[in-house]
Amino acid sequence: MAMNYRFVGVLLFGLCSAGGAHAAGPQITVTLLGTGSPAPVMNRFGPSTLVEAGGQRFVFDAGRGALQRLRQAGVRWQDVDGVFLTHLHSDHLVGFPDLWLTGWFQGPQRDRPLRVWGPPGTQRMLGLLRRAFAVEIQARIADGAKAEGAVLIAHEIREGQVYAHDGVRISAFAVDHPPLRYAFGYRVDYGGRSVVLSGDTRHSENLVRHATGVDLLIHEVASPETFARAGLSAERSRPVLAHHVTPQVAGEVFRRTHPRLAVYSHIVQPSATEADLLPATRTIYDGPVVLGEDLMVIVVGDQVQVHAAQAAPALDAAPGQAPPRQAP
Numbered sequence: 001m002a003m004n005y006r007f008v009g010v011l012l013f014g015l016c017s018a019g020g021a022h023a024a025g026p027q028i029t030v031t032l033l034g035t036g037s038p039a040p041v042m043n044r045f046g047p048s049t050l051v052e053a054g055g056q057r058f059v060f061d062a063g064r065g066a067l068q069r070l071r072q073a074g075v076r077w078q079d080v081d082g083v084f085l086t087h088l089h090s091d092h093l094v095g096f097p098d099l100w101l102t103g104w105f106q107g108p109q110r111d112r113p114l115r116v117w118g119p120p121g122t123q124r125m126l127g128l129l130r131r132a133f134a135v136e137i138q139a140r141i142a143d144g145a146k147a148e149g150a151v152l153i154a155h156e157i158r159e160g161q162v163y164a165h166d167g168v169r170i171s172a173f174a175v176d177h178p179p180l181r182y183a184f185g186y187r188v189d190y191g192g193r194s195v196v197l198s199g200d201t202r203h204s205e206n207l208v209r210h211a212t213g214v215d216l217l218i219h220e221v222a223s224p225e226t227f228a229r230a231g232l233s234a235e236r237s238r239p240v241l242a243h244h245v246t247p248q249v250a251g252e253v254f255r256r257t258h259p260r261l262a263v264y265s266h267i268v269q270p271s272a273t274e275a276d277l278l279p280a281t282r283t284i285y286d287g288p289v290v291l292g293e294d295l296m297v298i299v300v301g302d303q304v305q306v307h308a309a310q311a312a313p314a315l316d317a318a319p320g321q322a323p324p325r326q327a328p
């Protein structure tokens, strides 16, 4: 795997006897592109997750800096098959115009339309984005960019299977993230492996239903301590905390769904540390759980392997074009 950052360790979870230690079997590879939330910090970019399975690549949510992280991971925008949006909060979207436009005309130019799945409202938003960037799109085409590469195809979703191709199935399920009317989590299934992304949600029985027995559960979390440390009043923090889950509530979700591995991403506030999150989780849940970090890679196969990035890469850590990553 060609990447321009170093791994410092591999953690293994859930050894499986079937096939023996050397039989990799089907795999789903998950790269946490951004593990943050709205706060504009350097160590956790906006929420975005790359999922690779069966030679296909998908980006779930497109927070701030998604394109930079994708490039650091060695994945070309040309090779991404689609984007799935969990909901239309801006921290999950502000990286989208950058992915779509810069990814299109920079480097190896994208020459095929981009499919985007998202909640009701997605089609209108994408149409408005096209209008907002009409001058830009015409100018790049006049300079030789391939028009097909800027085309967006919207798929507005409901709960249920939303994608199936070559053994990869993606399903959406409703979660609970007021005051938004529509918010979804996603489940990816491939070759008997499974990954669930919670999206943003407070406690959701529907998530528990869809995530029970999953191999990898990527779950959001909010740490009340970090709000207090940031000096935010109870009045300011209360509505935010009411739309997310505390580590204790997440621990209850993990205890009931018993994933082979639980990973925290979408950390609110992004200054939260392991000490803020893991001991509180473990008061409820004693299974495998790790705090996600940007560019952490999790390979879901016979084993669940976590490759932790050494550190958040420096601003200039990725000059030039990273060599493309081999298809999974």
Ligand SMILES: [Zn+2]
Binding pocket: 037, 038, 047, 089, 091, 092, 200, 266
């Ligand atoms: Zn969010």
Ligand SMILES: [Zn+2]
Binding pocket: 087, 089, 177, 200
């Ligand atoms: Zn949200």
